[in-house]
Structures are given as structure tokens and as C-alpha cells.
Amino acid sequence: MTDTSEKLDYSKTLYLPETEFPMRAGLPQKEPETVARWQQMGLYKKLRASAAGREKFVLHDGPPYANGNIHIGHALNKILKDIITRSFQMRGFDSNYVPGWDCHGLPIEWKIEEAYRAKGKNKDEVPVNEFRKECRDFAANWIRIQSEEFKRLGIEGDFDNPYTTMAFHAEARIAGELLKIAKTGQLYRGSKPIMWSVVERTALAEAEVEYADVESDAIWVKFPVKGFGTLGSSANEANQKMDELRGSSVVIWTTTPWTIPGNRAIAFSSRYGYGLYEVATAENDFGPQPGEKLIFAKRLADECAAKAKVTLKPIRDIDDGELGAMVCAHPLAHLGYDFLVPLLDGDHVTDDTGTGFVHTAPGHGADDFEIWMDNARALEARGISSKIPFTVDDAGFYTADAPGFGPDREGGAGRVMDDNGKKGNANELVMKALIEAKNLFARGRLKHSYPHSWRSKKPIIFRNTPQWFVYMDKELADGTTLRSRALSAIDETRFVPAAGQNRLRAMIENRPDWVLSRQRAWGVPIAVFADEQGEVLIDEAVNARIIEAFEAEGADAWFAEGAKDRFLGNDHDHARWTQVRDILDVWFDSGCTHTFTLEDRPDLKWPADVYLEGSDQHRGWFHSSLLESCATRGRAPYNAVVTHGFTMDEKGEKQSKSKGNVVAPQDVMKESGADILRLWVATTDYWEDQRLGKAIIQTNIDSYRKLRNTIRWMLGTLAHDKGEDIAFNDMPELERLMLHRLAELDQAVREGYDAFDFKRIARALIDFSNIELSAFYFDIRKDALYCDAPSSLRRRASLAVIRKLFDCLVTWLAPVLPFTTEEAWLSRDPSAVSVHLEQFPLVPAEWRDEALAEKWKKIRTVRKVVMGALEVERRDKRIGSSLEAAPVIHIGDADLLAAIEGEDLAEICITSAVTIVADSGPADAFRLDDVASVSVEPTLAEGVKCARSWRITADVGSDPAFPDVSARDALALRELGYAS
CATH class of the missing domain: 1.10.730.10 (Isoleucyl-tRNA Synthetase; Domain 1)
Incomplete structure (x- = not known):
């Protein structure tokens, strides 16, 4: 005692x-120690052991690219994934996170080429597999670096056994998936205009393209009318119409003058009205002169006239039947383009800009290609060749299919774009030739959005090249098509936020056939053999040899000496079959990750419960994974798709080094800690841009x-x-x-x-x-x-x-x-x-207990008014502590009075005493606007301050053994053994 x-x-x-x-967290110092402890104790393995036998929940990691330090987008993405996997793990699931990396493709190849150029080396002089090894080593180094950066963020996963698209097993599976697609007849070699990077010398997918404003040459070009095909009327009527249009020209408008040598048709729209006009006056150096007859969409005629500094006099309307039968001469006929140019009715034609006529070069645009192919059979019947020319090569030079501008030109072939993405001389050459032919109506400059490679940041071109495609609309054995399968899968998938469903659906509905081939070296090859007609060799034994070799040696086996003989064996005519040397689009690689990760790892499952990535992946990983899985398995590889927006600066502007507004996750962790970054992720509306x-x-x-x-x-x-x-x-x-x-x-x-x-x-x-x-x-x-x-x-x-x-x-x-x-x-x-x-x-x-909660909601309403009154007393220094107060509380609401009955409001309001009065209170009492029925008169507590609890009460000293404390405190002291 x-x-x-x-x-x-x-x-x-x-x-x-x-x-x-x-109190001070010291996160920048303590967090790395915690990461080290988790690694030392083997937390990941303990998590897996503790979850053994539970239902699996799988978030499949969309692979970041292994080519640099992580940025704030990576941090946002990985933290979101970590929150998901941890939350399911702590709610009774086996939620195993397996990180992955995308390792093939142009960005890494580009880095190695840059290093070569710096050393004066030529990539083409280096054995391909030696070059590929350097790419592999480059990716492996960045995987190690990024792994440590992700772990520093607090990400928990199987970093000792991640998946990578360059692992031998992965490369074998990717090749195997392509062979499955080939076996079902979905793979074909075709010639289409595709997006092409002259700088990078490869085809690009839509997901590899971004848009930026550029200023382009714009030209208005005359196509002289040559005659009519069948008008569905008498020859005399046709001749009469021809006489009326003799000497007239159809005028087109384009922002790509260099594509004029590829022109093979003109598109119009039967939805719009067209007219024949005569030039009344002209004030120009090279354009149309008085008396010339020209054809425009009526809505655009005056606007076009202004461009050429002419005035027009309308002659008559021209109906769509006349236009559909009309054929023109090519505006460069004097250089050897001596073929007829038909007019075709197209849904893609608009009358809001241009002339109402669309210059159609089927080798240089998707719409151009589609309308040309849709009319190919009819054109052939009219004696017009449907062959599509290859007017531009992979380096941006005109070919022999562009007479007057190709290798036959004095001074050498013209060039659309150089190796640095700069405009070549092609536009000027074409415009000069049009002026010589007196077929340039007008020219100008236009600022507009134009596609660029997202890697080199340089403009691309559209050019017709032989590539490997997957059909979107070919009927398969079950009566479906790849497109219909993908659309059905989208309907069966949960999207968070829901708007992602419509976005992906629109992309699938409108996308062309999937171009798979890339003309590069670092990647999984299109491991097939084809003949001159593009027929693919389908042989299970050959396929098995390819996959077996890839499993053992990786995709390098395809490029090794003697590969063709090794894989074809003795069962096929080697002279007939050509070994395809193109590599697969890296989106196909990442689209296959579900196969060698979800299907092949016993600690995961297929399909994934969720994929989570940035909203740009509706055209990227979500898209390619959906198509690959639907092509080979008939459904999506995921049950849910979650998307996040992009991280902007505090003003809502895009972060960029040039602006100096980049927030690096490494800096935030160094200064404040990863948990601060994670709290930001958890509190932000990540579905939108943050x-x-x-x-x-x-x-x-x-x-x-x-x-x-x-x-x-x-x-x-x-x-x-x-x-x-x-x-x-x-x-x-x-x-x-x-x-x-x-x-x-x-x-x-x-x-x-x-x-x-x-x-x-x-x-x-x-x-x-x-x-x-x-x-x-x-x-x-x-x-x-x-x-x-x-x-x-x-x-x-x-x-x-x-x-x-x-x-x-x-x-x-x-x-x-x-x-x-x-x-x-x-x-x-x-x-x-x-x-x-x-x-x-x-x-x-x-x-x-909803009734209890409702009662205490009323008690807290009363308390809120009391606390407000006490705050005023403290502010005005009439009290120091709330325990110095004994407020009088006036309550005029019967429900509130009933709620507080029997409650110790002094304790609840942290005062020494309270008095309750059932009335509305005096006029000068403290009130809150939103609680009109409660008012408070602040008064001072009466009694003595307890030396132990500091409450002011009348019973201080009631226990003689403890003369300076209240009865409650004296009782506590006795129980604690402080009295004899």
C-alpha cells in the first residue's frame, strides 16, 4: 500500500x-527496412502458404515495357493492382499477383540501334541473333531495375518468378497461338494500306499511334472528264450529256499531295447535290481561267472558288446517276498515268470541307481501299484494272509504280519523308507536275491533326504493303466470326467504369482486319511457311518442331542458320515454301500473356477475374487480349475490365519534362514515403484523369x-x-x-x-x-x-x-x-x-442497431450545439478547458429530450456538469442555424477542481484519504492500492 x-x-x-x-512516421527511412524485412522473411511465400486451398482471385498484370525507370503512371497502375490483390487476399481468397513485362518490339530495338550508330556500327552487318541477344540483355536489365522500384512502392508479388514475353516458354506459346490461328484459316497474307513508320521502317498498329497537330500542304486538283460508262439510257442521251460536260473537270481536295500518283478513283456521295459551273472571272497565276467548266458539291462551290480567286457561274445540276457513270483522266496523264479514273459512290464522303469529291488512292488509305475493293469486280467488268499500285517503298521513296517520280526521274526518285521524319520533296514535285499539266486548281496550307508514331514521335504515312492479317469477319467453323465473338465477349464482361464497355465495343465494331506483321528483328517471328500465293503451310509435325525448338532455344531458333531445313524436314518441297521473316506485332505478344501465365501456372487460373490498365488500353492490351483469346478460345480472357485515367499536374495539364511539371514517384518516396503516394491513389477518383x-x-x-x-x-x-x-x-x-x-x-x-x-x-x-x-x-x-x-x-x-x-x-x-x-x-x-x-x-x-444509431444521432445534434457554444467561450477566453463549464441546455424538441433522457450529457459534452431545461431558451442564448430547437447558456462549473481528473465537482475531498480528488477518482485510487 x-x-x-x-x-x-x-x-x-x-x-x-x-x-x-x-508520431513522426519517418516513412522514407523506415519503408525500405520493411521491404527488406518482407523479403528476408519470405512474406510472398507465407501469403501463398496461408491461402492454400482457398478460392483463387486473379488479377492478371498488364505488362509494362522494360525500357526505363518507372513513372507516375506506373506507380498509379501498380498501386491500384496491389490494393486489389491485397484486399481480396485479406477477405478469404488466394489472391496471387504475378508481375509481368513486355520485352519485345521497337523501343528496345531502337535503343540498341542508337547505341550502334553512336559507335559507328551498322545493324545490318551484325548477325541477327547477336543483335537479338543485346535486345534481350537490355530488357533483362530494366526488368531488374523496375522490379526494385515496384517493390519500393510496397507492391507484393512473385518478383522472383515474373512472366516475361521474352522467356523461351512464352515465345513458344506466342508462336503456338499464331499457329492455332493459322490452322483455323484466320491468318492470311494481304495487301492493304497500313500505317507505316518511315523512320522506324515498320508497320504500326493503331495502338502504336498518337496524334499531333501539323501544318500540311493542301491542294485542289482537276480531273478532266473523259466520258461515261452505262447511263441506263439511250446512246444519244449519253452523247448529249457528254457534250454538255465536254472540257469540264471534277475537282478534288487533299492534304497529301504525294498520294496523287496513287490515285485510281474519285469518291462522291449520292446524299449531296452537285453542280456544273463555269469560271466567270479569274485572278491567279496558274489556276483555272474564264470559260473553264468545273464540277463541285453545290454547298462547297463558292468556298472552293475563293481558294482559287475565281468567280463561278452555275450551269446546271448533275445527278448521282451521271456521276456514277462518269470517268475522268488522271491529272498526271502526261507522265504516263494513261488510265481512266472512275467515280464511286462512298458513304465516307462529306460536304463540310473540300469539294465534295474525295481523291481515292487505294494504296494510301483505309476508306480508299475499302471503296476500291467493294467496287473491284464491277470495275474489272468495265475494263478498268482493280490492281493497287505500290507507289512508295519502306524508306519513303517513290517506286516504279509512280511514273515521273520514281527511279526513272532525272535526279532520282522523289521522297515523301526522310529517315528523321522530315518532309521530303514529293509534295513539291507533284504540285509542279500538276501545274505543268494545268490541273492544279488551287493550293494552300492547313493545320490539322495527323498520326505520329508514339515511339519516334515522327509522322507516319499510309502505304500499301504485303502484310499478315487476321480476318475479323471470316466465318469460322461454329458460324461465328472473330468480330462477333469479341462483341459477345464484351457483352459478358463487367466494366469499371461502365463507359469502358461502349468504348471497347465501338473499337471492335469498326476496326479493320488485324495486321500482325512487323518488319523488325526483335520479337517473336511469324513462324509460318507460305507459298507465292500466300497459302500457309499447315502441318502438325512442322508446328511441333517449331514449338519444341522455341521452348528449348527461344525464338532465336527461327533465325538460326539452317532453320528452314530443320523445321520443314523431308516432307515438303523446300523450293515452294518460303520462311516468313516478319515478326509479330508486340500487341499480339502481350495479347497472348493469358496463355503462358494464367493457363500454364498452377498458382493462377484462366480466365482472370480482372484486368486493370489505363484507359488507352481499350485500343491496346484489353483489345489485343480480347481478339487473341476470342480467336483461339471463343471468349475473353477476363471477367472484368477496370480502367484508370492519366495523371496530370495540379493545373490539369499533361506532365512533361519540357514543362518541368513531372512528378516522379521516386522523388515522392524519397521525400514523403510510398504510403503517401498510395494514400493519394486511394483517395483520388482514378477512373478519370487525376x-x-x-x-x-x-x-x-x-x-x-x-x-x-x-x-x-x-x-x-x-x-x-x-x-x-x-x-x-x-x-x-x-x-x-x-x-x-x-x-x-x-x-x-x-x-x-x-x-x-x-x-x-x-x-x-x-x-x-x-x-x-x-x-x-x-x-x-x-x-x-x-x-x-x-x-x-x-x-x-x-x-x-x-x-x-x-x-x-x-x-x-x-x-x-x-x-x-x-x-x-x-x-x-x-x-x-x-x-x-x-x-x-x-x-x-x-x-x-439502427434504433440506437438514430437515438445517438439526436444526442450528437444536441452535443454539436453545446460544442459550438463552448468554442465561442474558449475563443473569447472566458474558459480554458471545457471542464470549466457547466452549460445550461435548452431543448424545445420532445424527440431530442427523449433521446437524452438518462444520459450523462456532462460526460458526452466533456463538461463538469450540465443543466437541461425543456424550453426554447432565452433570446441571447447560443444557437446554430440548423438546430433551431436547441440553445445553450454557457455558465461556469461550481465546485472544486479534481487534482487527478481536472473535473470541477462538489464531491472533491469527500474521501478524507484523498482530499483533493473527486469521489470517483478516490475510488479508483483505492482500487489501485494507493490507500492503506
Whole structure:
């Protein structure tokens, strides 16, 4: 027993918080230590062992490209994935995250070529497999670097065994998938205008293209009318119409003058009105002169006349029957383009710009190609060849199919674009030739959006080349097509946000056949043999040899000496079959990742539960994965698709080094910690474009500090916890209210994680922590927790609830803040292994009590008015602490009076006493506008201040052994053994 004759240090008799969990997080220093601990303890393997036998939940990782340090987009993407996999792991699933990397393709090849050029080496003089090895080593190095950067973000996954598209098994599977497609007749060699990078010397897919504004030459060109085909009328009528149009010209408009040598037709639209006009006056150097007859869409005639500085006099309308029968001369006929140019009715023609006529070069545009092929048979019947010329080669030079501009030209072939993406002399040569032929109506300049390679950032061209394609609309054995399969799969897929479904559907509905071939060296080859007609060799034995070799040696086997003889064997005529040397589009590689990852790893499953990537992947990975899987398996490789937007700066502008507004994740982690970055990800509306900068980071630091302090206070308070459980029905109402809120939050948290709506979870938990715990429950219960006797039910129940609050809050936050929650969990129980091996606590349904919550909503309404009144008293320095007050509370609402009946409002309002009066209160009482029925008169508490609890009461000194403390505190001191 303690001798009470000596003055007690009452602070030592209180249950004050005790914890080594620091207020200052020191995340930049502590997080790397935690990463090292997780690796040393083998956390990933422990997670897999703990989840053995559970239902699998698989998020399949869209592979980042292995060619540089990670940026903020990578950080956003990987953190979102980590939150998902951790949240499912902690809710009873085996949620295994296997990271992956895209390793083939032009960006890496380009880097090696740059290094070659710097050393004066020529890539073409290096053996192909030696070059490929350098590409492989380059990718492997960046995989190692990016792995460490991802782990520093707190990403947990199988980094010791990731998937890579350049692994031998992966390359074998990719080749095997192509062979499956070939076997079903979906693969074909065709000649189509494709997007071509002159700079990179390869075909490009839509996903490899971005758009930027450029200023282009624009020209208006005359096509002299030569005659008519069948008009469906008498020869005399046809001749009469021809006489009326003799000497007239159809005028087209284009922003690609260099494509004129490839022109083979003119498109018009029967939806619009056209007319024949005569030039009345002219003020130009080379254009049309008075008396010339010209044909335009009527809506555009005056606008076109202004471009050529002429005035036009209308002669008559021209109907679509006349236009459809009309044929023109090529405007460059004098250079050898001595063929007829037909007019074709096309849906793609508009009358909002140009002339109402579209110059049609089927080797240089998708619409041009489609309308030409749709009319090919009819053209042949009219004696017009449907052959498509190859007017431009892979280096951007005109070929022999462009007479007057190709190799036959004095001074050498003209060039559309040079190796650096700069405009060549082709436009000037064409315009000069048109002027010589007196067929240039007008010229100008136009600023417009134009496709560029997203790697070289240089303009591309459209050119007709032989490539390998997959049919979108060929009927397959089951009566479906690849397009119909993909559209059905989209209907069966969950999209978050829902708008992603319509976006992907529109892309699939309108996309052309899938071009697979690339004319490069680093990638998986199109490992087939074809004859001159493009027929593909289908032989299971040959295919088996190819796949077996790829498994053992990788795709390098295709390029090794003697590969053709090795794979064809003795069963085929080697002279007939050519070994295809093109490589596969890297989107096909990544589109196949589901096969060698989800299907081939026993720790995963097919299909994936979810794919998550940026919204640009509707045309990229989501798209290619869908097509590949539908082509080979008839359905999508995923059940759900989640998309995120892009990270902008704080002004909403795109981040760029030139603007100096880039936020690097490495810098944020170094200065503030990964958990701050992760909290930003969880609190932002990631489905849309997000913003990030110093002010936003600081906002998240502030939110984090409040959360951390809440956790810290719970840890300190639980230092006095004996682990006693109190029956739910024996608890005071306030504790049962907190358990009710936990039950509500448990549902919200689980639904939020299921919906991938992390902002809703983060907002709910932050608000709960700040508003309902720190500013309400903890504020009220601090007195009881610090001062009550050990036997106090109120204190014991509060400790039991705080224990549950801690377990729930820390585990719910663990997927978002893995470092902080790990530190807190181990601080609470140093013998624990990891919070990430825990499950979300099971919250009993009996904790839900809507009636109790409604009652306390009314109590808190009254409390809000009292707290507002006390804040005014503190501000005006009439009181220091709220315990100095004993407010008089006037309540004129019967429901509010009933709610507070029997409650200790002094404790709830943290005052020493209160007085309740059932009336509307005096006019000068404190009120809040939104609670008109409650008013407060602040008055000072009467009595003596307790030296232990600081409450001012009338019973201080009622226990002679403790003359300076209240009766409650004296009882606690006796129970603690401070009285003899």
C-alpha cells in the first residue's frame, strides 16, 4: 500500500497512453527496412502458404515495357493492382499477383540501334541473333531495375518468378497461338494500306499511334472528264450529256499531295447535290481561267472558288446517276498515268470541307481501299484494272509504280519523308507536275491533326504493303466470326467504369482486319511457311518442331542458320515454301500473356477475374487480349475490365519534362514515403484523369498524419488492455454505437473493395477516424479510460471496443497503407508475423442497431450545439478547458429530450456538469442555424477542481484519504492500492 501522507503524483496513477509507435512516421527511412524485412522473411511465400486451398482471385498484370525507370503512371497502375490483390487476399481468397513485362518490339530495338550508330556500327552487318541477344540483355536489365522500384512502392508479388514475353516458354506459346490461328484459316497474307513508320521502317498498329497537330500542304486538283460508262439510257442521251460536260473537270481536295500518283478513283456521295459551273472571272497565276467548266458539291462551290480567286457561274445540276457513270483522266496523264479514273459512290464522303469529291488512292488509305475493293469486280467488268499500285517503298521513296517520280526521274526518285521524319520533296514535285499539266486548281496550307508514331514521335504515312492479317469477319467453323465473338465477349464482361464497355465495343465494331506483321528483328517471328500465293503451310509435325525448338532455344531458333531445313524436314518441297521473316506485332505478344501465365501456372487460373490498365488500353492490351483469346478460345480472357485515367499536374495539364511539371514517384518516396503516394491513389477518383503536385501531396500528408495519430492513440491506450471481452449486451450504449458503426463500415469497406471504389473506402475510414473516433468517441471516453478504476465496466468495455476498432481499422487500411499498418500491427503485437497475413475481422450482424444509431444521432445534434457554444467561450477566453463549464441546455424538441433522457450529457459534452431545461431558451442564448430547437447558456462549473481528473465537482475531498480528488477518482485510487 502507498503512504498517502505524501503528496501523490497523480499523473502516475492514470492509464495514460504508452506506445513506442512514433508520431513522426519517418516513412522514407523506415519503408525500405520493411521491404527488406518482407523479403528476408519470405512474406510472398507465407501469403501463398496461408491461402492454400482457398478460392483463387486473379488479377492478371498488364505488362509494362522494360525500357526505363518507372513513372507516375506506373506507380498509379501498380498501386491500384496491389490494393486489389491485397484486399481480396485479406477477405478469404488466394489472391496471387504475378508481375509481368513486355520485352519485345521497337523501343528496345531502337535503343540498341542508337547505341550502334553512336559507335559507328551498322545493324545490318551484325548477325541477327547477336543483335537479338543485346535486345534481350537490355530488357533483362530494366526488368531488374523496375522490379526494385515496384517493390519500393510496397507492391507484393512473385518478383522472383515474373512472366516475361521474352522467356523461351512464352515465345513458344506466342508462336503456338499464331499457329492455332493459322490452322483455323484466320491468318492470311494481304495487301492493304497500313500505317507505316518511315523512320522506324515498320508497320504500326493503331495502338502504336498518337496524334499531333501539323501544318500540311493542301491542294485542289482537276480531273478532266473523259466520258461515261452505262447511263441506263439511250446512246444519244449519253452523247448529249457528254457534250454538255465536254472540257469540264471534277475537282478534288487533299492534304497529301504525294498520294496523287496513287490515285485510281474519285469518291462522291449520292446524299449531296452537285453542280456544273463555269469560271466567270479569274485572278491567279496558274489556276483555272474564264470559260473553264468545273464540277463541285453545290454547298462547297463558292468556298472552293475563293481558294482559287475565281468567280463561278452555275450551269446546271448533275445527278448521282451521271456521276456514277462518269470517268475522268488522271491529272498526271502526261507522265504516263494513261488510265481512266472512275467515280464511286462512298458513304465516307462529306460536304463540310473540300469539294465534295474525295481523291481515292487505294494504296494510301483505309476508306480508299475499302471503296476500291467493294467496287473491284464491277470495275474489272468495265475494263478498268482493280490492281493497287505500290507507289512508295519502306524508306519513303517513290517506286516504279509512280511514273515521273520514281527511279526513272532525272535526279532520282522523289521522297515523301526522310529517315528523321522530315518532309521530303514529293509534295513539291507533284504540285509542279500538276501545274505543268494545268490541273492544279488551287493550293494552300492547313493545320490539322495527323498520326505520329508514339515511339519516334515522327509522322507516319499510309502505304500499301504485303502484310499478315487476321480476318475479323471470316466465318469460322461454329458460324461465328472473330468480330462477333469479341462483341459477345464484351457483352459478358463487367466494366469499371461502365463507359469502358461502349468504348471497347465501338473499337471492335469498326476496326479493320488485324495486321500482325512487323518488319523488325526483335520479337517473336511469324513462324509460318507460305507459298507465292500466300497459302500457309499447315502441318502438325512442322508446328511441333517449331514449338519444341522455341521452348528449348527461344525464338532465336527461327533465325538460326539452317532453320528452314530443320523445321520443314523431308516432307515438303523446300523450293515452294518460303520462311516468313516478319515478326509479330508486340500487341499480339502481350495479347497472348493469358496463355503462358494464367493457363500454364498452377498458382493462377484462366480466365482472370480482372484486368486493370489505363484507359488507352481499350485500343491496346484489353483489345489485343480480347481478339487473341476470342480467336483461339471463343471468349475473353477476363471477367472484368477496370480502367484508370492519366495523371496530370495540379493545373490539369499533361506532365512533361519540357514543362518541368513531372512528378516522379521516386522523388515522392524519397521525400514523403510510398504510403503517401498510395494514400493519394486511394483517395483520388482514378477512373478519370487525376491531378498530382506539391499541394496535393501535402494534403495527403496532412490526412495521413491524422490517421497515424488515431492509430497511435489506440496503440497507446491498448497498452493497458488485458484482452478482456465484454458481452455486447453488457456494454454501455456508446460502445454499442461504435460497434454498430463498425458493422456499417464493414459492409461499406467490403462492397467498396468489390466495386474497386477505393476512394469511397478511404473517405469513409478517414472520416470515421477523424470525426467519429478522434473528435467524438475518444474525446468522450478519454476521461474514463485514463481515470476510471480497473473494475469500471465503462473503462473495460471501452478497451474492448478500441481493440476491435484497432483490428478493423488497421486491417481495412492494410491494402492501402501496407507499411504503416505493418508497423502498427507489430507495435501492438511484436510476436505477430505480418498484418498482411491477417483476414478482415468478422463483424457480427448483431452489432447493427439502427434504433440506437438514430437515438445517438439526436444526442450528437444536441452535443454539436453545446460544442459550438463552448468554442465561442474558449475563443473569447472566458474558459480554458471545457471542464470549466457547466452549460445550461435548452431543448424545445420532445424527440431530442427523449433521446437524452438518462444520459450523462456532462460526460458526452466533456463538461463538469450540465443543466437541461425543456424550453426554447432565452433570446441571447447560443444557437446554430440548423438546430433551431436547441440553445445553450454557457455558465461556469461550481465546485472544486479534481487534482487527478481536472473535473470541477462538489464531491472533491469527500474521501478524507484523498482530499483533493473527486469521489470517483478516490475510488479508483483505492482500487489501485494507493490507500492503506
